Amino acid sequence: MARTAEEPAIQAEALTMRFGNFTAVQDVSFDVAKGEIFGFLGPNGSGKSTVIRMLCGLLRPSGGHGSILGRDSTREAEAVKRSIGYMSQKFSLYPDLTVHENLSFYGRIYGLGPKLQPRMDAVVEQLHLAPYLRRSAGALSGGWKQRLALACALLHEPRVMFLDEPTAGIDPVARRELWDFLYELAGRGVTLFVTTHYMDEAERCNRLGYIYLSRLLLLGNPDELKGDPRVTPSAARWLEAGLDGSEAPMERLSAMPGVEDATIFGNTLHLLADNSVDAAELGRLCGGLDFREGAPTLEDVFVRLTRLAEREQRTS
Amino acid sequence: MMRGMSGIIYKEFIQITRNPATLVIMLLIPIVQLIIFGYAIDTEVRNVRTVVLDLDNSHESREFLNRFRATGLYDLMGQVTSDTALEAEIVSGRASVGIMIPAGYGRELAGGRPAQILVLIDGSNNTIASQTMSTAQTLGIRMSIERVSPRRLSQAQLVDVRTRFLFNPDLRSAAFFVPGLVGVILFLVTMLLTSFAIVREKELGTMEQLAVSPVSRGGLMLGKILPYLLLGMIQMNVVLFFAQFVFNVDIAGSLPLLEGLALIFVFSSLGLGLIISTVAKTQLQAMLISFMILLPSILLSGFIFPRESMPLPIYWISALLPVTYFEEILRGIMLRGAGMEALWDETAVLTGMGLLLLAIATFRFRKTVG
Numbered sequence: 001m002a003r004t005a006e007e008p009a010i011q012a013e014a015l016t017m018r019f020g021n022f023t024a025v026q027d028v029s030f031d032v033a034k035g036e037i038f039g040f041l042g043p044n045g046s047g048k049s050t051v052i053r054m055l056c057g058l059l060r061p062s063g064g065h066g067s068i069l070g071r072d073s074t075r076e077a078e079a080v081k082r083s084i085g086y087m088s089q090k091f092s093l094y095p096d097l098t099v100h101e102n103l104s105f106y107g108r109i110y111g112l113g114p115k116l117q118p119r120m121d122a123v124v125e126q127l128h129l130a131p132y133l134r135r136s137a138g139a140l141s142g143g144w145k146q147r148l149a150l151a152c153a154l155l156h157e158p159r160v161m162f163l164d165e166p167t168a169g170i171d172p173v174a175r176r177e178l179w180d181f182l183y184e185l186a187g188r189g190v191t192l193f194v195t196t197h198y199m200d201e202a203e204r205c206n207r208l209g210y211i212y213l214s215r216l217l218l219l220g221n222p223d224e225l226k227g228d229p230r231v232t233p234s235a236a237r238w239l240e241a242g243l244d245g246s247e248a249p250m251e252r253l254s255a256m257p258g259v260e261d262a263t264i265f266g267n268t269l270h271l272l273a274d275n276s277v278d279a280a281e282l283g284r285l286c287g288g289l290d291f292r293e294g295a296p297t298l299e300d301v302f303v304r305l306t307r308l309a310e311r312e313q314r315t316s
Numbered sequence: 317m318m319r320g321m322s323g324i325i326y327k328e329f330i331q332i333t334r335n336p337a338t339l340v341i342m343l344l345i346p347i348v349q350l351i352i353f354g355y356a357i358d359t360e361v362r363n364v365r366t367v368v369l370d371l372d373n374s375h376e377s378r379e380f381l382n383r384f385r386a387t388g389l390y391d392l393m394g395q396v397t398s399d400t401a402l403e404a405e406i407v408s409g410r411a412s413v414g415i416m417i418p419a420g421y422g423r424e425l426a427g428g429r430p431a432q433i434l435v436l437i438d439g440s441n442n443t444i445a446s447q448t449m450s451t452a453q454t455l456g457i458r459m460s461i462e463r464v465s466p467r468r469l470s471q472a473q474l475v476d477v478r479t480r481f482l483f484n485p486d487l488r489s490a491a492f493f494v495p496g497l498v499g500v501i502l503f504l505v506t507m508l509l510t511s512f513a514i515v516r517e518k519e520l521g522t523m524e525q526l527a528v529s530p531v532s533r534g535g536l537m538l539g540k541i542l543p544y545l546l547l548g549m550i551q552m553n554v555v556l557f558f559a560q561f562v563f564n565v566d567i568a569g570s571l572p573l574l575e576g577l578a579l580i581f582v583f584s585s586l587g588l589g590l591i592i593s594t595v596a597k598t599q600l601q602a603m604l605i606s607f608m609i610l611l612p613s614i615l616l617s618g619f620i621f622p623r624e625s626m627p628l629p630i631y632w633i634s635a636l637l638p639v640t641y642f643e644e645i646l647r648g649i650m651l652r653g654a655g656m657e658a659l660w661d662e663t664a665v666l667t668g669m670g671l672l673l674l675a676i677a678t679f680r681f682r683k684t685v686g
């Protein structure tokens with residue numbers, strides 16, 4: 001999606017969060033345009049949920065500020081709360097209430113009044129919840145729990161949605177359906193902020209941010225990230241070879257000078273090789289593999305940048 | 317059969333010690349219990365508040381009062397000037413015993429004629445009532461025997477101590493424990509349920525979901541406590557109903573007054589429940605903390621043991637418990653038919669405590685939720 005000069009839907013400016021003398025989020029800045037799907041990635045504990053909590057006005061930042069649709073997350077928290085939907089990392093609905101009761105509870109909390117019934121009908125229809133209305137929320141399977149959580153978060157028609165690991169622990173079909181629905185939302189102009197650990201989900205996002213050890217390391221669309229010079233140094237290129245059932249000599253490869261980040265995707269051996277390494281030579285050394293030029297994957301991007309950051313931290 | 321037991325034991329101990337707050341409370345509870353049972357629970361009755369109407373004011377009447385004081389059972393805390401005032405002191409709960417010495421007591425005795433003394437006793441607490449009654453009568457008999465001389469043998473008892481129970485004349489224990497129970501149950505339900513209701517949302521993670529919604533802190537707090545306030549009031553009325561129709565404990569005073577003052581009391585126990593919920597992280601912790609407050613509230617509030625007989629430090633602890641004042645109010649209205657004019661002190665203290673606790677609760681609640 002093209003970036004416009006229009007006011008961003010989500011804005012983080014030098015957001016910092018300290019818990020005691022531990023810094024959970026350090027100087028994180030980014031913009032998310034309206035209608036964009038922004039993917040926020042990073043290892044566990046890197047500060048993703050904390051960034052979301054600050055943007056939603058749940059936590060007061062120790063430094064910097066966040067804003068939603070031009071309103072400050074801290075100073076105008078009440079206005080911000082009306083315009084956002086939030087699905088927390090943990091399933092957080094009432095397991096002892098039925099699907100219907102959970103929905104009408106959240107509708108009341110948001111003061112929907114006479115709009116409650118039509119809105120409930122709408123989200124039930126969009127997320128196909130009708131057969132489950134009388135079932136208690138605690139008895140639903142993971143995928144249906146997430147649908148219900150999404151339905152509750154959408155009742156008040158938020159223009160910005162925060163989804164914290166919405167697909168963690170749900171099956172591939174439910175995952176696919178959820179993403180189809182997210183696209184539908186984005187198509188209607190809703191801005192989506194999604195955290196995930198799945199690379200295929202990252203590929204589906206318009207833009208990505210990668211946070212590691214409380215710092216934002218990367219920002220850009222998937223193609224921009226793959227083209228980042230830190231991922232592919234100028235004196236190296238990515239090589240790939242089909243394995244066809246033969247075993248990959250991983251140990252030998254990692255000991256080889258000029259070869260880095262060798263990994264296997266299904267039947268393909270994938271590595272970063274220095275320009276001094278000859279592809280044909282490498283193939284022979286690996287027992288007759290046929291290497292050709294490849295491109296870095298998003299996983300390569302994150303793995304390499306994490307390694308670089310680790311190295312930087314060790315030296316400093 | 318025992319396969320894997322050592323592994324389970326190992327893990328349990330790790331989990332028990334991993335949660336320091338729970339562990340501390342677990343260790344504190346027996347200590348609190350020990351202190352209460354060791355010091356406060358003493359079935360011996362002492363220092364029963366007693367007022368005196370001495371219409372004789374003679375050497376003999378003063379001697380009689382000194383004998384009363386010497387037993388250690390009666391705490392002669394003051395004189396009144398009329399029999400209506402004497403009764404009012406007992407109805408209000410300021411005194412449990414009233415001694416009336418009629419005019420001419422000294423003259424009758426000096427003349428070798430029998431003289432009467434009237435002892436009014438608040439019968440609502442049957443432990444206090446029966447002890448103060450028997451001690452007063454024994455005192456009368458003993459003084460009579462001392463005055464009997466071989467020259468003047470008389471059939472009649474010279475110092476004739478007449479005792480009269482003002483309320484609960486049959487000394488039924490139900491009359492005493494039912495009002496006390498009403499207070500304790502109301503306290504338990506409102507405090508425990510409120511703290512549980514909030515801590516459960518924290519555990520579930522729904523509190524965070526509520527915090528991102530536009531619901532106001534005040535709306536959240538009131539929405540959380542009002543249902544339990546209603547529940548508590550319904551429960552109190554159920555207990556009152558059973559008290560009346562199963563235990564025949566009638567409400568001597570005004571029911572609307574009782575309900576009104578109960579409402580004031582409930583605010584302080586809801587406040588406590590809210591404060592607990594801001595401290596506790598799990599429902600288990602909330603329960604343990606509630607238990608820490610509940611235990612002294614049951615044992616020290618005067619529900620089981622008379623407060624007057626407690627050692628001073630324990631007496632002061634009991635003065636910090638809202639239930640103590642509510643128990644006074646309950647017994648006053650239900651058994652003695654006390655009206656508002658006799659309950660100002662307790663009502664004032666309860667109102668103050670309620671406001672203070674709610675203020676602390678609101679402040680802490682704002683800080684922890686959001």
Ligand SMILES: Nc1ncnc2c1ncn2[C@@H]1O[C@H](COP(=O)(O)OP(=O)(O)O)[C@@H](O)[C@H]1O
Pocket residue numbers: 019024042043044045046047048049050051
């Ligand atoms: N309320 C808090 N108090 C103290 N530390 C916290 C708090 N919330 C999060 N943290 C810490 O901050 C770090 C980042 O947490 P989080 O934002 O949840 O990471 P992520 O969502 O990326 O897994 C973690 O180390 C976590 O333990």
Ligand SMILES: [Mg+2]
Pocket residue numbers: 045048049050089164
């Ligand atoms: Mg998280």
